[in-house]
Every structure is written in C-alpha cells, then in structure tokens.
Amino acid sequence: MEPQTRALPQTDLETIFGVVATLHGHLLADELPPGLTSHLLERLIEHGPLPDDATTGDMNALLADLCQRLHWAMSDDHRAYPEPAPRRTTHYLDIPDASAEACTAALTDLGGEVTLHRTDEDQAPTNRRHIAAVFPELPPNPDHHARVTQLTALARQHGGEYAGFGG
Structure with missing residues (x-):
C-alpha cells in the first residue's frame, strides 16, 4: 500500500506559516529568550533535521527554509519544491x-x-x-x-x- 499525501487546509498552512515566520524573525533579531532558543535547538537536533553540532544560526536558516516551503505550499504556483538556501x-x-x-x-x-x-x-x-x-x-x-x-x-x-x- 502506497502512502497517501495529505494536504492541510489553507487556514492551517497560514497559521503554521505565521508561527514559523514569527519565530524566524525574532530569532534573527536575537529577541527570543535564551531558554526558549536552547529548547528549540535541542528539539530540532534530537527529533528533527538538524545535526548534533547545529548552531542557533543553523536553526534560523532551517526556519527560513521552512517559511519558503510553507509559502510554496500555500501558493497555486507549480514551481519546484524550494531547495534549502545556501548557508551563508x-x-x-x-x-x-x-x-x-x-x-x-x-x-x-x-x-x-x-x-x-x-x-x-x-x-x-x-x-x-x-x-x-x-x-x-x-x-x-x-x-x-x-x-x-x-x-x-x-x-x-x-x-x-x-x-x-x-x-
């Protein structure tokens, strides 16, 4: 049996996009409490896509990539799935x-x-x-x-x- 793709309703995508974009913006501005930043980084290392040696900058780049991908998922444009941005x-x-x-x-x-x-x-x-x-x-x-x-x-x-x- 092949896995089925499931799409989220547009309002859910927009809500998730808003949360990720807000986190990304506050992290970029270095405005998140250090405890929250550490907890998010640990979570994305232990249960997510970041490697063990990931930094806060790596997490911020990942959040930027997620924003691009959520924006892609919300659009009617049929462009290719966004690749990760260069880490620079x-x-x-x-x-x-x-x-x-x-x-x-x-x-x-x-x-x-x-x-x-x-x-x-x-x-x-x-x-x-x-x-x-x-x-x-x-x-x-x-x-x-x-x-x-x-x-x-x-x-x-x-x-x-x-x-x-x-x-």
Whole structure:
C-alpha cells in the first residue's frame, strides 16, 4: 500500500506559516529568550533535521527554509519544491568610489566572496559603490555578530558605512 499525501487546509498552512515566520524573525533579531532558543535547538537536533553540532544560526536558516516551503505550499504556483538556501550571509557596504577598490581587496583578504555594484541606477548618480561580501557566519551566532562589527569598522575605515545583511 502506497502512502497517501495529505494536504492541510489553507487556514492551517497560514497559521503554521505565521508561527514559523514569527519565530524566524525574532530569532534573527536575537529577541527570543535564551531558554526558549536552547529548547528549540535541542528539539530540532534530537527529533528533527538538524545535526548534533547545529548552531542557533543553523536553526534560523532551517526556519527560513521552512517559511519558503510553507509559502510554496500555500501558493497555486507549480514551481519546484524550494531547495534549502545556501548557508551563508551576504553583507552590504556602501563605500565612496575612491575607496571601493581598497575596501574590496580588504574584504577579499578576509575571505569574502565580493561583488562590486554602483548604487541604484534609478536614483541620482552618486560617487558611491555598493559592495556585497559573502561570508559563512549565520545570524544570530556570536561569530556573525563579530563579523558585523568587523565589517562596520572596515566600512568606516574606507569612509563608508555598513548597510546590513541578507541571506
């Protein structure tokens, strides 16, 4: 006998999505109580998909993947099932043109995968570059916070500013 697939009602999917998205957002912002974070991590290691050495960042990445998959399950689009997102973080720095090359070299020396862009073409022309640098540290792990501090200082050193991070 082959197993049957079962679909949840749309309202159940939307409710579960809301819970997972809320947890993900608060975890990303490092706003969950430490006890709750530890308990969730232990649960996902012992009874879920995370390996024994998983970190809070790994759990946060898993929650982001679950949000994407729940969103997929709620849609009428017949795209392929979403694969896990790469386990890395892209950081953004806005740097003056004159310092962009030196800043890019410094980011590469730190081990980042770096791409250099002009600021949005829809805006008035500026003398700034938008730099994206990919590193392996995942939020909200302590090593991610250390990387943000490091990149903020680097951006300031080159006359620019740290502009945030994304998946």
